[in-house]
Amino acid sequence: MRRIAVVGAGQAGLHLALGLLAAGYRVTLVAARTPQQLRGGRVLSTQAMFGPALRIERAAGLDLWADRAPAVYSVDATLAAPPGVRALAYTMTLDEPAQSVDQRLKMAGWLELFAERGGRTEYRAVDRAGLQQLAETHELTVVATGRGELAELFARDAGRSAPQPLRTLCCLYAHGVGAPDPAAEPRARMNAIPQAGELYLQPALTLSGPCSILLWEAVPGGPLDCFADRPGPVEQLDRMRGLLREYLPWEYELWAEAEPTDALGNLYGAVTPTVRHPVAELDHGCHVFGIGDTVVLNDPITGQGANNAARAAARYLRAITEHGEAAFTPGWMRRTFDLHWREEARHSVEFTASMLAMPEHLQRVFGAAAEHPQVARRLANTYAEPSDYPSWLATPELTQAYLASL
Known part of the structure; x- marks a missing residue:
């Protein structure tokens, strides 16, 4: 049974840890706060989970609030x-x-579910030295901490990142x-x-x-x-x-x-929109793999953070299970992230950047949505599935062609 460590108990980390546990891996989850501390603490985020990401959660048995959260x-x-x-x-x-579920409620519930299913949770802070120890004692260590010292271990991809909030x-x-x-x-x-x-x-x-x-x-x-x-x-x-x-x-x-x-x-x-390289090198030839906000951090203007985390967790889980008994090399980590970037993450990053900048052709789309319900509907569902962004919003020419077709 392969040993995997997940550092960080947010949307991406917990989703992945629960999926790995269900697939039969020995999972060590390191969380900064207990369920009681989460429920008694400050709100963690705004969040909106759209239909496609909710389907991912539902397939994993993690949509625990469908009968309570407003639809x-x-x-x-x-x-x-x-x-x-x-x-x-x-x-x-x-x-x-x-739907949107307060992450104090959601992450506390998932932590308890992880324990109920037999997962091992260590409640503590992790610095670089602690991460090194985890990487030396596990076959794969995934970092899902979002910001802070551990996120800074992953080099910033300047070409895909904004210089400031x-x-x-x-x-x-x-x-x-x-x-x-x-x-x-x-x-x-x-x-x-x-x-x-x-x-x-x-x-x-x-x-x-x-x-x-x-x-x-x-x-x-x-x-x-x-x-x-x-x-x-x-x-x-x-x-x-x-x-x-x-x-x-x-x-x-x-x-x-x-x-x-x-x-x-x-x-x-x-939030400074930031994309980081997915692999961080520690000492003695150890490498760790970033997921979620650790490597793709979006401004919440398009509500993509939690959705991107769910897609990343599903993508990484599939890659891990399909990898069999082979070593989790830095090359494998990069290939896994590159596929997630091409198929999913880049669309949310580009859509969010456009919404923050609001170029003229996107302004025209919002104006057209007031006159044409089909434009309004397509725009709404681009929030839900940003992979539609490059087919009609990525350039003025694409947008003009779409609007002319109406």
Whole structure:
């Protein structure tokens, strides 16, 4: 029975560890926090799992919240130009429902599932020396830590990475947020404010039940970039209401009864979109393999992080099981990642970069979506399956040809 270590217990690491365990491998999972610490800690992210990624989880027996998490089939999109005035408004429909589960709840549940299925978990921090020890005692060591010292061991791919954050991020989990049409099914909402940023609202499931996640994507230095002092959830909500009143008054009206879900239900920060080389060399000829945010870190504007992690976990699991008893060499690691990059990850990276830059041809798509439901639907489902991006959004010529075909 082959011995594999997974360092990091997030979306990618836990998914892979559970899959390896089910396939009969001896898996050592190293996690920084226990399930109890996760449930009692600060929110970890915003997240939206789209239908294709949910199918991957379902096939692995990991979609444990389908009967509790709100099923989201559509996104209400609005362009505010000038601020405070709706210039465009339309609905984008998903072919399959999306869902969002607070990762405090999800990762704690998966950790407990890993233990129930006989997995071995070590709850501790790992530095380079600790990673070296794991690599020397396991046939394969996979690093799924996202950021920090271990991620820095993997060399940055400058040609595929952004030089700096393109948005500052501020999120809040809240109860009591109203809906434009209370009789309609739960919908996500997306509001774009040119030169200022974007507001996303995602129906979700948190520790205390259904909630809404509000995510500000603020252009650095712009009017929405005003949370650097990291206020608590109550003050953050009050400040958000002020911004909503000025920039998105139709949203402001829906937040009159809102309140934070808990005292740790908010986050502030920024993400520099980064792609790293998938193999890190340690001492004595040891190599470790990166997965998920360790090697492909996206800004959350397109909601690709958790989806990319699920695809990577499934891809790596398949490659490991198909590799038989052969050695997990650096060459094998690179080939496995290169296939994941070509087939999956690069599409999410390129789609996210376009959404952050919003070139003219993409602006035309959003405008056309307000007039043509089929454009709105295809755009919605490109979020769900970014592999469609290169066939119609990657260049002005492709977009022009598609729009002309309407």
